[in-house]
Amino acid sequence: MRATTSHHLPIPSMPGALPLLGHMPQLRRQPLEFVRSLRAHGDVVRFRLGPRAAYAVNSPVLIRQLLVTEAAADAPVPRRGPVRPVFHPSRIRQYAATMCELAEARVDSWRHGAEILLDQELFSLSLATVTKVLFSGHAGQRLAEDIRRTVPVLLEGLGRRALTPVSALDRLPTPMNLRFKRALRTLQEAVRHTIAEYRADPAGGLESGDLLSMLLTARDEATGAGLSDEQVYDEVLTMLIAGTETTAGALSWACHLLSRNHDAQRRFQRELDEALGRRDVRHVSHETLQELAFQQRVIAETLRLYPSTWTLTRRPTNDVEFAGHRIPAGATVLFSIYALQRDPELFAHPEQFDPDRWLPESTPGIPWDAYIPFGSGLRGCAGEQFARAEMAAFLSVIFSRCSVQPVPGRPAHLVTRLMPMPSAMPLIVRRRPRSDRRW
Ligand code: HEM
Structure with missing residues (x-):
């Protein structure tokens, strides 16, 4: 320092x-x-x-100083070691296939012309995805149900607490605080139980190669010590909290923005049609999806306007x-x-959704440290590549199969909880006729 x-x-x-x-x-x-x-x-x-x-x-320069140069200021002991292999590129490639399958099954359940609450659909899909790819062992299946029930309650409670930094209020026995505590206890017990099952049944647990098994078998390179059950629980909880609302919010906003920008939606669909031909998204490589240039610009612009x-x-x-x-x-x-x-000194027309501001010829106009949706430095997002894979998979599946339109008179607005989340976001989803898909 x-x-x-x-x-x-x-x-x-x-x-x-x-x-x-x-x-x-x-x-x-x-x-x-x-x-x-x-x-x-x-x-x-x-x-x-x-x-x-x-x-x-x-200012961007000082924020960077805070995150990178002065990061040692309060960085927790870097605890990415055990989690790092979970986000290795070879793993992300495997997850991408699962993400596409889950998204296709979900999108197929939407009725043509129906009004879909997209924020809810994408939240439940994101939670199911994180749960499935990170806890894939047999023993993790029961945990999935507890995660589905408790994580929304925890996120809601954390969001309220983020706006009330007076901890005494959190201890009052209000119905909401009690619900929060109950959810926390249920999840903690479920994770503990799953840890015990993973240890008891290596084939269905420890050898599954999922997040939980990696955490349970991780050893400190220097000391050879493993993580305690409590540390494993903390890692699991961090991943569930950091990895669901974030991606679900970004995806919801991307759909919202595309529903209101017909031209951008058509350009994206054209790009998808050309890349996919007659294939479903799940048969296209993770790399191909990451290379869809217009999609990447839509994601970049969504994360600029609505960082998590x-x-x-x-x-x-x-x-x-x-x-x-x-x-x-x-x-x-x-x-x-x-x-x-959204600083007007850093971005021209900062409130405007303009994916083309990310065209290679336009980006030199944007100061390089003005855009940090995944943070930066030691505490930057551990799951960035996971989140990018998920966004590319979900958006590709949704917009290759469907068109999305706003419900007149019911625009979504920002609700500030732990993250800037969309309010209820009803959108009309229409299946795209094959003739529209140019094949
Ligand atoms: C669009 C999606 C996402 C965005 C925009 C995002 C953004 C961020 C940001 C800005 C931070 C830094 C927080 C800080 O500096 O204090 C962060 C941390 C983190 N993120 Fe993400 N994230 C996303 C998705 C994910 C996913 C999918 C996962 C895991 C599956 C994940 C796991 C984490 C973890 C473990 C941390 C570190 C938390 C800590 O050290 O306390 N994130 N994320």
């Missing part, structure tokens, strides 16, 4: 703090507006979470210096990928 100098620039304060509450009411009521308003007050801004001072870093987090925080263990300002050890430092990627 760099030593700090003794002369520091004063840090501007965000106006509008209330006694005791600070900026909490704004942050709760209009979180997206609040995080987007910070930049106008400086690259580093002080604000208040209740009585405590917190700091926001707002609206704020993230770090808590440096030492004093750190940002552009001549000193932030004290232990303070909450906040940054917002959402605000960054």
Whole structure:
């Protein structure tokens, strides 16, 4: 960590703090507006979470400094070791085939012309996918049902807590807190039980090569020590929380944007038709799907407008210096990928969905550190390639088989929970006649 100098620039304060509450009411009521308003007050801004001072870093260069250069500030002991093989490219290729199969079965269940609640469908599909590919051993099948029941409750509870950083409120015996606690206990017991089954039945568990088996057999290279059951549980929970709403949200927004941009939807379908010919998506390689240039631009633009987090925080263990300002050890430092990627100084017409801003000839106009949907540095997204494979598979399956239209008068809007999620998103799904598919 760099030593700090003794002369520091004063840090501007965000106006509008209330006694005791600070900026909490704004942050709760209009979180997206609040995080987007910070930049106008400086690259580093002080604000208040209740009585405590917190700091926001707002420029791409400083956010990068926070994530990469100063990452040691509060990086947890890098715990990616045991998880890394799960995301090896050879594994991702295998998962991609499963993702396509699951998506095809789901899309085939949609009735032509029906109004489908796409956000719900894609959430349940994403959860089923993570569960299936990460816990594929026999013993993992029962766990799947508990995951399906508990993870939505946990995500909902975590979302509420993210907006209420006063931990005493979480301990009140309200019906929601009780539901949250019950779900957490159920999942914990189910994972413990599955761990015991994996150990007892190696053929159906430990040798399945899935995430759980990898975690259970992982050994520290230096000490030879394995993970405790508690550590395994933490890894499983992190994966379920970090890997479902994120991808489901991004996919829902991509469908929403394409439903409202007829031209982009047609271009995407043309690209798919040319790449697939008469084949189903599951018969096309993972690499081919990743090379569909227009699809990649649609995904990039969706993740710019709707990254899966609206704020993230770090808590440096030492004093750190940002552009001549000193932030004290232990303070909450906040940054917002959402605000960054909609900053009009960094992106022309930032509110507009324009996949072509990602054409190779256009990207030199975008500062390279202005776009970080998967974060950066030591704590960047472990599942980026998994998520990219999932998005490519689902979108290819949906748009090769269907066209998607908005339901008049019922546009989805952003709801801020743990992540900026869509509200109910009804879309009309029509099966594409074969003649439309140009083969
Ligand atoms: C569109 C989909 C996704 C997006 C945009 C996304 C984004 C992110 C971001 C921004 C972070 C960094 C958080 C920070 O800096 O504090 C992160 C962390 C992480 N992500 Fe993802 N993610 C996605 C999907 C996934 C999937 C599918 C998985 C796993 C299957 C996953 C697993 C993780 C894990 C394990 C972490 C680290 C959490 C930690 O260290 O506390 N993510 N993700």
